[in-house]
Structures are given as C-alpha cells and as structure tokens.
Amino acid sequence: MADVLPKVSVRDVGKVFSANGREVQALSGISLDVHDGEFLCLLGPSGCGKTTLLRMMGGLERSSTGTLRIRHDDRSRPATAIVFQDYSVFPWKTVRANVTFALLQAGRSRRTARDEAAHWLDLLDLGGFADAYPETLSGGMKQRVAIARALAVRPELLLMDEPLAALDAQLRLLLQEKLLELWEADRHTVVFVTHSIDEALLLGDRIAVMSARPGRIGTIIDVPFERPRDPAEIRAAREFTELRERIWQQLRREIQQEGAR
Numbered sequence: 001m002a003d004v005l006p007k008v009s010v011r012d013v014g015k016v017f018s019a020n021g022r023e024v025q026a027l028s029g030i031s032l033d034v035h036d037g038e039f040l041c042l043l044g045p046s047g048c049g050k051t052t053l054l055r056m057m058g059g060l061e062r063s064s065t066g067t068l069r070i071r072h073d074d075r076s077r078p079a080t081a082i083v084f085q086d087y088s089v090f091p092w093k094t095v096r097a098n099v100t101f102a103l104l105q106a107g108r109s110r111r112t113a114r115d116e117a118a119h120w121l122d123l124l125d126l127g128g129f130a131d132a133y134p135e136t137l138s139g140g141m142k143q144r145v146a147i148a149r150a151l152a153v154r155p156e157l158l159l160m161d162e163p164l165a166a167l168d169a170q171l172r173l174l175l176q177e178k179l180l181e182l183w184e185a186d187r188h189t190v191v192f193v194t195h196s197i198d199e200a201l202l203l204g205d206r207i208a209v210m211s212a213r214p215g216r217i218g219t220i221i222d223v224p225f226e227r228p229r230d231p232a233e234i235r236a237a238r239e240f241t242e243l244r245e246r247i248w249q250q251l252r253r254e255i256q257q258e259g260a261r
C-alpha cells in the first residue's frame with residue numbers, strides 16, 4: 001500500500017544540539033506528513049529550526065528523538081536534492097558542467113547528461129551562459145544554476161532552504177514566478193523553507209507555520225488558490241491579503257514571545 005503512505009512522514013521529532021558545553025533544543029515534538037506531489041512551505045521565526053528540519057529530511061542531520069521517513073519509490077531517481085540559500089554551485093565548473101556533473105552522478109550516460117543539462121538550462125533561461133563560470137554570473141543566475149541542477153536529477157523530494165532569500169526584491173518576484181511555472185508543469189514533491197508569507201502563499205499548497213524555538217508545528221494552512229496560478233491575480237485577491245494578515249498575526253505572536261523570554 002505504498003501509494004497511501006505520505007512521501008515524508010515526521011513523527012514526534014526532536015533535535016538537541018550540543019555546542020560549547022551548552023544544549024540547544026532546536027525542535028520538539030514535530031509531527032508532519034508531506035504528500036506526493038505536494039508543495040509544502042515551512043514558515044516560522046528565525047531560529048525555530050526550519051533549516052534543521054529540512055536538513056533532516058535531506059539526510060544531512062539526524063533527529064535526537066522520534067522518526068523521520070522518506071518514501072523512496074523509484075530507485076532510478078535520487079530520494080532528495082537540496083537547494084540552499086547561498087548559491088552553492090561548483091565555482092571551478094562551468095554552468096553546463098555544474099548541471100552535467102549532477103546528472104552523471106545520478107547515473108546518466110555522458111550524452112544523456114549533456115542533453116538533459118541543455119534542456120534544464122534552457123528552461124531556466126541560462127542557455128546562453130552554459131560556458132560561463134559562476135563567478136561571472138549574478139546571484140540570481142547562480143541560484144538558477146543551483147535550481148537547474150537540483151531539478152535536472154528529478155529527485156523524488158526537492159528540498160529548498162530559502163532559495164530566493166539572497167536576491168533583490170524584483171529578482172525574487174521573477175524567480176518566484178519561474179519556480180511556480182516549472183513546478184506546475186510537473187508537480188514533484190517540494191518542501192520549501194521561506195521567511196516570506198507572500199512567497200509561501202503564491203507557491204505552496206499548504207503552509208506549516210512553526211512556533212519559536214524549540215520549533216513545533218503551530219498550524220497548517222491550506223492555501224485555497226487553484227492551479228495553475230496567475231501570480232498577479234493571486235497577489236491582488238482579497239483572500240491573499242486576509243490570509244497574509246492571519247499568518248502574520250500568528251508569526252508576530254511567536255516572535256514577540258521569543259523576544260520576551
């Protein structure tokens with residue numbers, strides 16, 4: 001009955017870090033399911049453990065308590081791929097080689113890797129920069145390389161940790177729209193960490209709002225906008241404004257509580 005199991009199943013997960021003889025309880029009692037083909041956003045105050053939870057899903061961190069399971073059905077695809085905030089691309093490789101390398105690692109033949117890399121670079125409007133090195137690119141372009149690389153290997157679960165946070169406001173809007181378009185074309189499972197309520201409302205199917213540290217899942221909001229979404233229409237909708245305010249009030253309380261401790 002693999003098809004009824006969630007893609008990601010998190011049960012009562014806690015995480016304690018030990019640093020400089022001090023223990024930090026980063027997460028506590030996290031339970032959450034992510035379903036096949038769902039775009040789930042994690043939103044929460046700074047330091048509430050969003051990155052920690054995402055890194056656990058990507059196998060980069062172990063939980064201290066509880067269980068976290070990722071359902072991996074198709075062994076020809078990687079279980080996960082991660083896009084970080086800081087444009088983590090190989091600086092010594094060209095744009096094309098960055099993407100081709102990931103595809104070779106994922107088991108593609110050299111020829112298929114080259115063809116698929118070209119396809120993804122075109123989709124991310126990087127076709128004209130295939131032979132450039134990352135240092136010659138803007139932040140937005142570097143991040144598009146990182147996104148192309150992650151999407152190209154077709155992971156069963158794509159994890160994104162504030163991928164647009166370092167971009168300027170206009171570029172961020174453009175890349176949000178690009179991500180929306182690409183995601184709606186094939187609807188793979190995504191967990192996306194963001195600080196932006198607007199971004200979460202535009203992209204997400206559900207938004208998990210976390211409490212201040214130790215992070216817990218506070219509420220989970222179903223985003224009511226139908227797909228495919230038109231960004232301009234969504235941003236202008238009354239429901240968008242109302243939901244944004246509701247989520248902000250909740251975040252505000254969490255941030256104030258954190259500040260009062």
Ligand SMILES: Nc1ncnc2c1ncn2[C@@H]1O[C@H](COP(=O)(O)OP(=O)(O)OP(=O)(O)O)[C@@H](O)[C@H]1O
Nearest residue numbers: 017018019024026045046047048049050051052053
């Ligand atoms: N390797 C580590 N060692 C010690 N403490 C850590 C480590 N990683 C994270 N922490 C602590 O765990 C808590 C959660 O950190 P995390 O980065 O997951 O939060 P976040 O919600 O992603 O924060 P932000 O929104 O600011 O990026 C913080 O208090 C952080 O200092």
